[in-house]
Amino acid sequence: xxxxxxxxxxxxxxxxxxxxxxxxxxxxxxxxxxLKQFERGIGLVRASQAKLEQAQQKVAILLTQAPxxxxxxxxxxxx
Numbered sequence: 001x002x003x004x005x006x007x008x009x010x011x012x013x014x015x016x017x018x019x020x021x022x023x024x025x026x027x028x029x030x031x032x033x034x035l036k037q038f039e040r041g042i043g044l045v046r047a048s049q050a051k052l053e054q055a056q057q058k059v060a061i062l063l064t065q066a067p068x069x070x071x072x073x074x075x076x077x078x079x
Contacts, residue, residue: 005047
C-alpha cells in the first residue's frame with residue numbers, strides 16, 4: 001500500500017506526482033483509476049504545499065533572529 005502523502009519526503013511526493021501526471025496524460029487508464037490517481041495527486045499537492053510553507057517559516061525565523069541567538073524548536077501551527 002502507498003504511503004500517506006504527509007509521510008513522504010517532498011522529493012518523493014514530486015516524483016510520484018510526475019508519475020501520476022504522465023500516466024493520466026497517456027490516457028490509457030480507466031475512469032475509475034484516473035479518479036483514484038487524481039485524488040492521490042491532490043493529497044500529494046496539499047502535503048507538499050504544507051511542507052513548503054513549513055520550510056518558508058523556518059527560513060523566516062532563522063533570518064529574523066540575531067546571529068548569536070540560540071535556535072528554538074519550530075512547531076507548525078496546530079501542533
